[in-house]
Amino acid sequence: MAAVWANMRNVNYKCQFSSLTRLLSTSSPAKDSNESWLSKLLVRRIEPTKESHSRLLSDKEIIYELQTHNVRPDCLKEYIKNCSQSSQLIHSLDLNVELVGSWSVQVGDLDQALHLWRYRGGYGSIDKAKKQLSQNEDFISLQLERGKLLRSRHLQFLLAFSYWPSIVSRPGNNIYEIRSYSLKPGTMIEWGNNWARAINYRRNNDEPFAGLFSQIGRLYNVHHIWCYKDLHSRKETRESAWRSPGWDECVAYTVPLIREMHSRILEPTTFSPTQ
Template sequence: MSPFTCVLTLPSVFFLQGVSLFVRKVDPRKDAHSHLLTKNEESNLYKIQFHNVKPECLDAYNQLCEETLPSIHNDKYYPCELVGTWNTWYGEQDQAVHMWRYRGGYPALTEVMSKLRQNKEFMKYREERGKMLLSRRNQLLLEFSFWNEPIPRKGPNIYELRSYQLRPGTMIEWGNYWARAIGYRQHNSEAVGGFFSQIGNLYMVHHLWAYKDLEAREATRNAAWQHEGWDEVVYYTVPLIQHMDSRIMIPMKASPLQ
């Protein structure tokens, strides 16, 4: 059982004056975590894809993606949007990361998958892509209510995807703390999006950040420690984490997030 109290809806808990985020008890609940953590019941569904590419095929893979993915993104026939597409710079090498948004949730995802199976160009893309990959995996995600929705931005930027494997049962606590913490990390518009898994690795959280360069990243992260309360958030959230990973990513030419 989680050691922190969660009131009826997280958005009201986070911003009500005088409500403590550090209560040491949780009452039994019948609500799904996803209902408490997301903006509303019709929240967007996201898919994140990790493709490990054969090193000798990376350039050809990138070109194939740049020729195919924007056509799906721009076609209103498909109720989905390409949020961003990147190559990992620091982290797992020869890797591509794609993020899609489905407005309308699972029905939109089902509709897109059904329509794409009838798209001969896309099926050819999948066939060619498969020859270039060593492995691939994906997750379905929902967005936290207290993060901004990812929107296209001009570059050049580098992006950091910080992924946290939480201890089971601690997602509400994480949300409580980060609803407060995000206020310390928006001064330079570095906060892009925050997500938690629904299918795939469970109790997985992804925070996506944008920086001008690695020096700006270091300066921005150091500046957070000057805000009163940031150290407390870090102190209480670290014990919730089982494993964490950081990727520095470079946008592909076709990425709406540049």
């Protein structure tokens, strides 16, 4: 009798597995896609290519440098003064580099400052600038002074996503949000493919400021910088995106690519080109 019950259980399990297999293979395709709904939960395979990921994702010979400084809490005022003087000095030299934005963190990693620089002419411009600055006594003095004001610092070289709107300085009083993502290795192209569609749901607003991905430093890092009038407008803009058909699909495709993410609210410094 026990053997009969065991056989019946095996048959039942096989039937259930067969039904599940048919369900997965015959599920209706997602909107504007030939793949099943299950594909939204999986990271799709990236085909081999002879092109580097950076060349496929970015078509500009422009390199961005993102400096992240963790400042001693009692030295913030002195630190801002030092950075302003350094910025003025660099811009007075023929280095083919310009400050894009400078911010202090208001929500997130407090006592932190971010500075985004743009080099035109590729890594050759970076080599030239670093060499000249290393021989400039005024710059060296400012750097030594700044070192006493910091707890730690980090530097990344980045490229801009080709589908992201060009960086344009904002006038007036704004806040910024930098949303930083650590992606699973090998998923950068898929991230770019999905965000090339997703950015269209946010392009009608003035909020997209910069979309960047790392080349040197912490790899498979993505930074999206958004501009808002205040926290309330940020809330309304983000809620509006969720009401746009297709935004939810883009989120569903990109979430499985992320290993870690965090958000920081930024306030421009007094010397920041974008306000």
